[in-house]
Amino acid sequence: MPSPEEASTSTPPGPPSAPPTFKSLGLIDPLLEALEQMGFKTPTEIQAEVLPQALQGRDIIGVASTGSGKTAAFALPILQKLWEDPKGLFACVIAPTRELAFQISQQFESLGSTMGVRCVTIIGGVDLQAQKVALAKKPHIIVATPGRLLEHLEETKGFSLRNLKFLVLDEADRLLDMDFGPKLDKILKLIPKERSTYLFSATMTTKVAKLQRASLSNPVRVEVNSKYSTVSTLLQYYLLMPLPQKDVHLIHLANSLAQNSMIVFTRTVHDAQRLSIMLRSLGFPAIPLHGQLSQSARLGSLGKFKSGGRKVLVATDVASRGLDIPSVDVVINYDIPVHSKDYIHRVGRTARAGRSGKSITLVTQYDVELVLRIEAVTGKKMELWPVDKEEIALLRERVDEAGRLAIQEMKEQGIKGGGHSRKRKREEGGGHDDQDRDDDMVEAGMPKMKKKSKGRR
């Protein structure tokens, strides 16, 4: 197997003769029709690069910045091959979070609507029996999180992927790292070697060992921008304040940006829950999204936010990758992400597909180094978000009061700090149901989970 270093890199397109269209890229009519219905007119850069290679049957490593149409880039060639040779259990897409898996399968369904593609989402936290039945119907496309998929492969009698033709790892670097690695290894053992494999992400690991796991054969590496980067339409700001004043600054931001739809990222489940209660008690339409909610609650939260029913989503890193919510105007980092990659993914929730967007990172006295590191990676300087100190001072009393109430309410509801609750432990001990671990499990319980996630990244 050639190592990824040997992987040929696609030649950058020469002087563009004419901008490629979906038709000129060789797509078949049913897909063109679906694309038209969905309002996609011209292929994005990554799509234009990936499609010809994929249609030739090459394995692909695709790297492109957030919101650049990666999902369609792998969905289209798969659907086209499916059209040529319709078969059950044709392709499997693996994604790190449940919400992302859900979103990918929706995209498959709408792209394949004209050709009647059948697609199931296999994720944790949902009834196992119904999924077994759905799998037995031999859907064309499976979109899954690793834990639940493995569970089905091992335990559902009569389900196998031995005729699989395509494997896609979305957010591949996340899937290939330590947390998902062992499960992915097991899955790969149960999947035939003769298949096409696509790896996609906005940030891609370079470590050879990790890529070999995915057992690519003669892959082509398609990178639209080689440097991990944020899109140019994104305006990045920071806001410097002392640690105890984080809450009041957040409220101030929420207040001054009240007309926009925004995502607030926190490091812990506890903060996400607390801030959403606080925001709500101060009259902002906020809704939480984190790994300790039930799956239906999670999808419900996301649905409300997407439909515009709620303007503020307070989320942990479960929502940091892949989710495509076009209407997001502002991303606020309540806690600065520890890894610069996470920063890129988080701010990638806004300014998608050519739109503009803002990101504001709350920076305390302890976080300065992290900011510098992020700026080094993205190659962009963040600007200072101007605030009026007096306004902050005015808000302070009410915010503190709301904060106290929020903590009290959480105590009453029995929601404890992220990562330490009994519920969490039981979930992990229970094993089966929650095998697809969420991003916030590691991030959320940082100090305690450190041992477990040793060597991550």
Place this chain on the structure above:
Amino acid sequence: MAIDDSSSTTTRLLTLLNVSATKAGKRKRTYEDSKPVEKLNKRRAVQFAAVDGNTEQAASTAEAEVVGEPEPKKVAEVEEDEEELGAQTTADSYETHFGLSPDALTERSREAVDQRAWSTRRDKLGKLGSVVVSVPEGAENSGASTSKHKISDKMKEPLVARQAKLPREVVELQNDFLDTLSSYRDVYVTRTTPDTQPSMREVLTLHALNHITKKRRRILKNNERISHAVKAGNPPPEDVQDQGFTRPSVLILLPFRSFALRWISALTAHTPRSHYQIENHARFQSEYDLPAGAIDKLANAEPGAYPRDHVEMFKGNVDDSFRLGVKITKKSVKLFADFYNCDLIVASPLGLRMSVEKDKNADFLSSIEVAIVDQMDALTMQNWEHVQFVFNHLNQMPKESHDVDFSRIKPWYLDGHAAYLRQTILLSAYETPETRALFNQSLKNVSGRIRTERRWTPIEVPEGIDQNFVQFDSNSPKDEPDKRFQYFTTQMLPAILKSAVQSANTVIFIPSSLDFIRVHNHFRKNVGASFAVLSEYSSNQDISRARQAFFTGKKAFLLISERFHFFRRYKIRGIRNLVFYAPPDHPQFYTEFLSYPFLDEGVDASDVTCRVLYSKYDWLRLERIAGTEGASELIKRGV
């Protein structure tokens, strides 16, 4: 009497100890059901399976026999299977109805069934008489009805042999019924009699056996193909979708253990000793028959001591809580098989419900393809809710997977459409609103449904009694009971109480248990007259006291529930006046009560009065008493 608490306790005790199993002569496999009733002189006495003295030995060495079966025979059978598989592709009704993609199962037909849009026509089906055939609207031309059963001759052999000795009439009925069943439509027979029941049972068990055998053979055949492919290193075949979520595919609901005994012997009559062995038969006999030494009062009573239908219903073991799994293989019929490892479930609604509630799921009912409900009239006298409970749990998506191979489940099971293909066969001596509602609402077979129709002639009653049918007005079935109660308490009862003659020696017969409680309470609180009650909950002591008091005239009124009479069948003496709160479900009860006054010496028909309160919603009951024409006149008469 039939329900003897002490004897049923003994049964249970004996079941535990399995005492009777050790007794000699217990292992006879006779098919007693076919014993004709002499007085009707319809059929000759026939015993099906030859009872040889070695049966006992045979049963005990059975296992060894199976193991040591000579190989050549097996090969021959495989060949036979192959032939059958080839033949099945033509037009076997099993394949057309339960194949991978049945023609009848279309979105349109499912919608039509869900909206209860049926196109109905009347027809005559040979000996079954006139029937109402309904098919989902828009599916009138489906070919489902044309395909016939392909029952292998070998399986039909025992039936054919028995039919040779039966009168032509019965044979014709059996054949017509078998043809009807073969269409895999729902069948609702509303007029079974003690005479037709055994022959129908024979046909139904053959139908069930054929269904199970076809299904199992296909599965075994596919198992073989898969293992061949694996051995040869080929990819396993893809077209092996041949089963449901769980193994049981036939369900038979019965009121009492004694009926289970009759059904199982009808089933084993099709599986002669030369080809099959019956496992656990001794245990079955001991648990489902009366314990050794117990004397069946009803079966041994002199002819005429009890009404015939009562004897037929209650002879034998009348425990109403049981469930039995029957596993059928090529060479054996195993009774008491585990539910998830059996093909046929024989149970009472109560027994099944208890099992479902214990397991907290009804997964073993998820893949029932043929459901048979026998003696529905008796089931309505038990707790009808249990029947509804069972039907609500049929063909639901299972909650657990029970180690099923998901790649072999038929597509329409996965789509949750199993209920649209299930064939349900309902047998009842008469119709009640409950059974009709079950037929109309719980059956969704897209192949259509057949309901037998019957015109009733007026029932015979002693001459000279003035029967006074009183109609009250009611416009919705919902408040019918209220209206009835109101009419009874404000009009009918005051009139009775006013009359000196009519307010003594009066029986008030109340069919519904709920009405019974209501009227009882009314008597307790508002009526000054003395009265006694007889309900299905009365103890033996209460009963004799009440009967005595009523006979001697100490109590002027006697309230009797229909269930009391159904289960106990006491003759009540001292009746001069009869009030039917509603027409009884059992038409013969009407005759019986009208003849009771003449048990006493010197009673003239003119001394007896009879009133029947009815509304238009009593149509089905009224029809059985007054005859179809008489009833329609009564209804038309208006208030």
